[in-house]
Structures are given as C-alpha cells and as structure tokens.
Amino acid sequence: MPKVGMPEIRKPQLIEAAIKAIDKYGFAGATVSVIGKKAGVSPAIINHYFGGKDGLYEATMKSLIREFFDVLSKEIIKTKNKSAKHKVMAIVKASFSQSQTHPQVVKTWMGFWASAMHTPSLYRLQNVYSKRLNTSLVCVLKEEFELKEARNIALTVAALIDGMWLRGSLAGGINKEVAAAQIQNYLDLVFKDHH
DSSP states (O other), X not given: OOOTTHHHHHHHHHHHXXXXXXXXXXXXXXXXXXXXXXXXXXXXXXXXXXXXXXXXXXXXXXXXXHHXXXXXXXXXXXXXXXXXXXXXXXXXXXXXXXXXXXXXXXXXXXXXXXXXXXXHHHHHHHHHHHHHHHHHHHXXXXXXSOHHHHHHHHHHHHHHHHHHXXXXXXXXXXXXXXXXXXXXXXXXXXXXXXX
C-alpha cells in the first residue's frame, strides 16, 4: 500500500516518464513496463495510481492541456487593454509556447491526437481542449466581429494552429516564429477587411 501523500509525488514523475517513453518509443511502444522503468517504479504502481496505461495517458493529456490553458491565461492577462487582434495573437503565442513545443511534448500531443480517434477517454479530452480553445478565440473575436463571423475566424485560426503543429512536427520541429507570422498575416487580412 502506498504511503499517504505518495500520489502527489509519484503522479508527476509517472507523467514525465510517460512523456519520455512516448518520445522514444511512440504511443504503442510506451508500455507500462517501459514507463515504469523510466520512472524507477514497478508496473504495479502505474496500475495502482492510474488503472493501467490508458489511465496514465489520460492523466498525461490532462496535465498537458492544463499546462496549455495556464500559459494561455497568462498570455491573455498581458493583453488586457489591447486590441482583439493582439488577444488572438496571445492565444496563438500560447499554442506555440516553449512548454508546448518541446520535442517530447510535441510527440506526445501527436500521439494523443492520433489515439483520440480510437480511445473514448482521449476523444473526450480532445473535445474539451478543442471547445475550450475555440471558446477562447470566439470570446476575443466577438469584441470586433458579429458572432457568426467571430466563429468562422476562430475556426480558421484553430485550423491554422493545428496545421502549423502538424507540419512542424512532421518536419522535425515547429518553427514558432514562422507559424505565428503566418497566422498574423491571416489576421492582418481579416481585420483590415473588417475596417
């Protein structure tokens, strides 16, 4: 039986071990045994805390999503008295933040997105993430545009973020500056046409 307080110490270590294992072996190869070895624990500990590999993957994705929205909140706060376009770019900046574009994290996100199509718990998390990002974009864009147009622009910005992520990850790394500049160019056109 684990000691009291042990989960709070062990869970982040196990999540970090899962990210490292996914980086090295991919989702399929990152077995409970491999993750346990990376964390220096027995597979039984992973099963105890997470109910197995799927539970650990779910906890890992929750952790990355939480981290993303923490970064997003900090970026949005910095733009309190700025224009809607600045606020959208703050969301874009959060999407390409250092913590989210670290190569290990990128591989984990890519594995997560691929697995979400086949794993109900990951699919639910993907929907939560996607809806929350979309809501953040729409809320900011409503400052300048009618709701329908704000939704359309938000959909395009989210697709551009995802596209830059996919292209960057397949090319061996996300060029954050280029990705943000491309999205900035799109926003410049949209906001110019609006005025």
